[in-house]
Amino acid sequence: MFRKRNGYTLLLVLAMTISLLAGCADSKNEPNNSGGNVENGSNAGSNNAGNGGNNAEADGLSGHLVTKDPLELTIHMHFADRVSYQDDWPVFQKAAELTNISLKGTAPSSATNSQELFNITMASGELPDIVHFNMKDVYDNYGVEGAFEPLNDLIDEHAPNIKALFEERPELKRYATASDGNIYYINFIPDGQVAKGWFIREDWLEKLQLEAPKTVDELYTVMKAFREQDPNGNGQKDEVPYFARVKSAALDFLVFWNANRGLYLADSKIGFGPYEDAYKTGVQNIAEWYKEGLIDPEIFTRGSKGRDIMLREDRGGITHDWLGSTAGYNDLLQGERPDFAFMPLLPPASIDGQMREETKRAEVTSSGWGIASTSKHKVEAIKYFDFWFSEEGRRLMNFGIEGVHYDMIDGKPIFKEEYLNAENGTLAALQEDGVQIEIGFHQNFDYERQWSNAIALQGEDMYTKANVFMEQYPTLSYANEERDRLTTLKSAIETYVEEMSQKWILGAEDLTDDSFAAFQKSLKNMGVEEMLQLEQQAYDRFMSQ
Ligand code: CA
Numbered sequence: 284m285f286r287k288r289n290g291y292t293l294l295l296v297l298a299m300t301i302s303l304l305a306g307c308a309d310s311k312n313e314p315n316n317s318g319g320n321v322e323n324g325s326n327a328g329s330n331n332a333g334n335g336g337n338n339a340e341a342d343g344l345s346g347h348l349v350t351k352d353p354l355e356l357t358i359h360m361h362f363a364d365r366v367s368y369q370d371d372w373p374v375f376q377k378a379a380e381l382t383n384i385s386l387k388g389t390a391p392s393s394a395t396n397s398q399e400l401f402n403i404t405m406a407s408g409e410l411p412d413i414v415h416f417n418m419k420d421v422y423d424n425y426g427v428e429g430a431f432e433p434l435n436d437l438i439d440e441h442a443p444n445i446k447a448l449f450e451e452r453p454e455l456k457r458y459a460t461a462s463d464g465n466i467y468y469i470n471f472i473p474d475g476q477v478a479k480g481w482f483i484r485e486d487w488l489e490k491l492q493l494e495a496p497k498t499v500d501e502l503y504t505v506m507k508a509f510r511e512q513d514p515n516g517n518g519q520k521d522e523v524p525y526f527a528r529v530k531s532a533a534l535d536f537l538v539f540w541n542a543n544r545g546l547y548l549a550d551s552k553i554g555f556g557p558y559e560d561a562y563k564t565g566v567q568n569i570a571e572w573y574k575e576g577l578i579d580p581e582i583f584t585r586g587s588k589g590r591d592i593m594l595r596e597d598r599g600g601i602t603h604d605w606l607g608s609t610a611g612y613n614d615l616l617q618g619e620r621p622d623f624a625f626m627p628l629l630p631p632a633s634i635d636g637q638m639r640e641e642t643k644r645a646e647v648t649s650s651g652w653g654i655a656s657t658s659k660h661k662v663e664a665i666k667y668f669d670f671w672f673s674e675e676g677r678r679l680m681n682f683g684i685e686g687v688h689y690d691m692i693d694g695k696p697i698f699k700e701e702y703l704n705a706e707n708g709t710l711a712a713l714q715e716d717g718v719q720i721e722i723g724f725h726q727n728f729d730y731e732r733q734w735s736n737a738i739a740l741q742g743e744d745m746y747t748k749a750n751v752f753m754e755q756y757p758t759l760s761y762a763n764e765e766r767d768r769l770t771t772l773k774s775a776i777e778t779y780v781e782e783m784s785q786k787w788i789l790g791a792e793d794l795t796d797d798s799f800a801a802f803q804k805s806l807k808n809m810g811v812e813e814m815l816q817l818e819q820q821a822y823d824r825f826m827s828q
Pocket of ligand 1 (some may be wrong): 513514515516517518519520521522
């Protein structure tokens with residue numbers, strides 16, 4: 284069963300639903316593939332070395348060779364409505380040299396609807412050896428129906444690198460496992476931790492002789508001063524203390540009152556923030572700040588250019604947004620405003636004294652690949668998958684080809700200048716050659732550190748060192764009927780929560796004890812408890828795998 288939408292739109296809708304409900308807002312806004320293919324440097328040095336370098340020796344083959352003679356496997360790969368497998372990608376040609384396995388793409392490059400193409404392929408009944416996709420639970424359900432090969436035994440017997448990674452990080456294996464207990468899909472595993480962070484105009488703090496806020500009360504004081512004391516010095520009260528480029532960011536303050544914006548996990552129990560009293564307290568405070576002019580009056584309507592407008596017009600003081608692109612404004616505005624300093628700030632402590640960052644980069648993503656149950660080359664295919672998890676395969680997918688994309692300097696792959704300074708961006712330039720394609724592989728954030736702004740790296744180091752991340756809602760696998768029911772429940776609940784929260788914050792309706800009790804009652808009538816029970820069931824199954 285597929286919705287009649289293209290894959291990318293559906294993915295975005297899913298991502299939005301997940302991010303709204305699970306509280307990790309708007310990763311969709313960061314211009315990276317799937318929002319996962321970026322990260323910080325904490326894991327930068329680690330790799331799979333020592334996890335078993337190659338799987339060929341037992342077969343009397345040397346190095347990474349999967350077969351004695353070259354073998355071509357067919358692959359369906361078309362995702363994000365624009366990326367299809369290219370037979371001439373240098374990185375995959377290099378892999379063919381090393382493994383003797385070359386891939387032959389079956390998806391037409393001219394196609395522009397990945398979801399439709401996947402549906403057609405699946406309906407054709409003639410699957411290529413390898414099928415790639417970027418919606419794992421859709422894929423898994425085809426696996427449960429028999430279209431894809433269960434990989435559990437193949438991994439045990441032929442994929443030492445994948446097996447070792449699963450042993451080292453059991454949560455990855457849990458995520459890989461479908462609702463029937465089998466693994467059908469080896470997914471892309473991003474690296475790094477920091478997603479969004481708080482930023483503040485440090486030059487404004489200096490001008491007003493204020494310290495960087497360390498608590499929610501100090502944050503209020505600073506925002507009030509930004510509003511009242513004309514830090515941009517134009518004689519007008521035109522400052523907007525807090526601004527954002529997504530409307531959900533109005534709720535980014537909830538953490539300060541220990542409230543959750545959506546589904547959350549605490550001590551193995553799943554809860555829903557808006558159904559709890561802390562949400563009332565949080566929204567009441569946000570509404571008060573809004574009334575006092577501390578939050579952009581147009582926060583719900585300003586749209587994706589909000590950050591750009593507020594910074595370029597020299598009116599915005601504080602935001603909570605992705606580190607890389609936000610830090611980038613220091614470079615962008617350096618020429619016209621040399622004093623401009625928009626610097627990362629650790630999350631001010633909540634009312635209970637704890638620092639909390641609500642967002643964190645995903646540990647897993649929904650992109651990956653598996654093997655058709657009709658393939659005559661399952662063992663070769665799993666060995667080929669495993670190659671990408673070897674030290675050499677991992678370096679190849681993360682950094683490309685030595686001498687072409689990078690040089691080894693002091694034992695580290697360092698990208699060549701032409702890629703670091705590529706006009707269309709480093710990631711896009713690399714992907715044109717088949718580097719950083721979201722197959723099943725383990726990313727190494729070193730690849731991104733090399734082209735990250737120094738201020739972004741400073742923020743990443745601050746957040747990682749202070750370890751301020753809240754426990755993230757896991758990416759669960761749902762059976763078909765669970766997913767269908769949850770989609771129905773969530774779309775109604777989410778719309779209602781968003782509408783009411785917006786009315787309260789804008790002051791269009793009063794948020795009183797009575798009105799909140801009525802809101803909770805409506806949520807109950809809309810099936811919030813059934814939603815929690817279905818999520819808990821999926822979570823318990825996830826933990827038992
Ligand atoms: Ca002013």
